[in-house]
Amino acid sequence: MTSKYNQEPKGYTMSTVMQEAARCLLCEDAPCSKACPAHTNPAKFIRSVRFRNVKGAAETIRENNALGAICARVCPTERYCEKACTRAKIDGPIDISGIQRYVTDMERKENMQILHAGKDNGMSVAIIGSGPAGLQAATTLRQKGYAVDIYEKQVKAGGYLTYGIPEYRLPEEIVDYEVQRIVNLGAKINYNVTVGKDITMDELKAKYNAVIVAIGASAAKTIPMFEHNICTESAISFLARAKENKGNIDVPDNVLVIGGGDVAMDVVTTLKKLDVPHVTDVVYEEFDEFRASKKELAGAQKAGVTIIDGYEPKEVHQNRATFKHRKIDSELTITADKIILAVGQKVDADGLDIDIQHNEIPFREARYHTKDPKVFATGDIVDGDKTVVVAVQKGKEVAEEIDRVLGGQNND
The missing domain is CATH 3.50.50.60 (FAD/NAD(P)-binding domain)
Structure with missing residues (x-):
């Protein structure tokens, strides 16, 4: 009964991925790259695949997307990169997500170490929630040298990635792999901790230079x-x-x-x-x-x-x-x-002391800010598409905004 539920469709082999990559027109100023919310560069990583430079392709993907293996499986590419693909006007778009899955699968198989933390800048950030926006924010902040503590109320990280998307679309081992890579960067995840119950928002604000609310819209x-x-x-x-x-x-x-x-x-x-x-x-x-x-x-x-x-x-x-x-x-x-x-879904922000209106946080003059200058928000509680790739975009952008506000001293 469970085999079909647990069975992920097979991906490309080296020979078949080369055939698909060969269809790419290698457009100058490629429209597919402009259409990715996370600013992943499909034209660049597909070019690397054509030269059999899988590590170079993986580096291109990870440069802007800490959850590249996940997005390769669940991103609605027909709305974004594949919709913009020039080849779509000829015989159908390049299977960008399939090529990205091949690259990230090889990255995992070969245990490539691509992401690295920045030099400690002496500042710290708390992140409430370990969904895609929170995980990407943690990655970007670690790359900039911030200490990062994630507070997750469940027993596992990932949010809807772990507790919602079916196994045949997103195997548990892929989510675990992506999370572990972020932990290896130095992000600490505190499990079974509900902010507002086990620890207060005031306690977090006193302990950290900034707090990110990345709880998502988790209630039905x-x-x-x-x-x-x-x-x-x-x-x-x-x-x-x-x-x-x-x-x-x-x-x-x-x-x-x-x-x-x-x-x-x-x-x-x-x-x-x-x-x-x-x-x-x-x-x-x-x-x-x-x-x-x-x-x-x-x-x-x-x-x-x-x-x-x-x-x-x-x-x-x-x-x-x-x-x-x-x-x-x-x-x-x-x-x-x-x-x-x-x-x-709707937002459940009990105990967080943030102003939720119409299922989102109303923003002031700057996006990702809340009524409290020390508290920021990202993910599905911020306006915009409710997809994993857009959550990655929002997670990266909120980290960059915090770094701008705090004046991070190590942005190499």
Whole structure:
């Protein structure tokens, strides 16, 4: 039952990655490189691959992305670098993520040591949360010579990388590898520590030169009519259970999913990989409005998920839900053994003494600042796309802003 859930698709071999890299037009002032939020340079690392310089390719990737092996697997490249690829106008974009995965897989296999910490500058930063933004911020700060302590409320680092993205898309060993590399840089992770309960924000501000809130949007949103419904579970809860148990969970034969984002696609595809015969996804958006990655949507459709677009919930009675169409006079009722809500996440900032409005922190004149000059914020609680690669961008930028404010003395 669990083999399909745990099985990651095979990546390139040396011969096949060379064939794909050879398709690259080696554009001058490459548009793909301009389109990456993390400022990774695909044109440069693909050129290195063509010359069989895998370490050089890895150095290019890691220069701007501490989570390169993760982004290679989960980044919606069709929105970013591959969308801008010149080759897309001829016969299809270069498989940039696939080439990046090959490079970072070789980096791991050969135990390449690419990232290095900077000389100690005598200052320290606390980071609350070890999701992608927090991990990238820790890396950039260590490279600039700051001492970094991460406070993580869970038993493992990674946030949604560890507790949400399914194993077939992002194996646990890849997340562990990326985290360990950051620990090897000198970042210290304090596990099972909830800021606001086990340690206060005031204590952190007294101990460190700056504090970064990188908690993400980790709490599940709901729809009022589904609250306290015994047949309903949140997508976050379901995905966490599946990942923690390596797919060894009991799931009924008929499941209704509500939602049309990437998390919803993770849910429905996971259900099919767990051999659930009847998976129906009802989505508020119509297909031309879909928020999910085209690749993940196509994967769900190929897996046999029934997707009904343009409907919103009207009422629910335990396992029986009725929907109405947004634009036409049409209703449908579905009875399922289980209902999973994938309608978004929200910020849970209890005990952090930060001003959350409309699920984000309102910023002053400078991005990443909060009402407290010593406290900064990054990740999904900052406006912008809620993807891993954008979280990497935000983590790097908040570290650079802190360094500017504190006047780091070692920026080599």
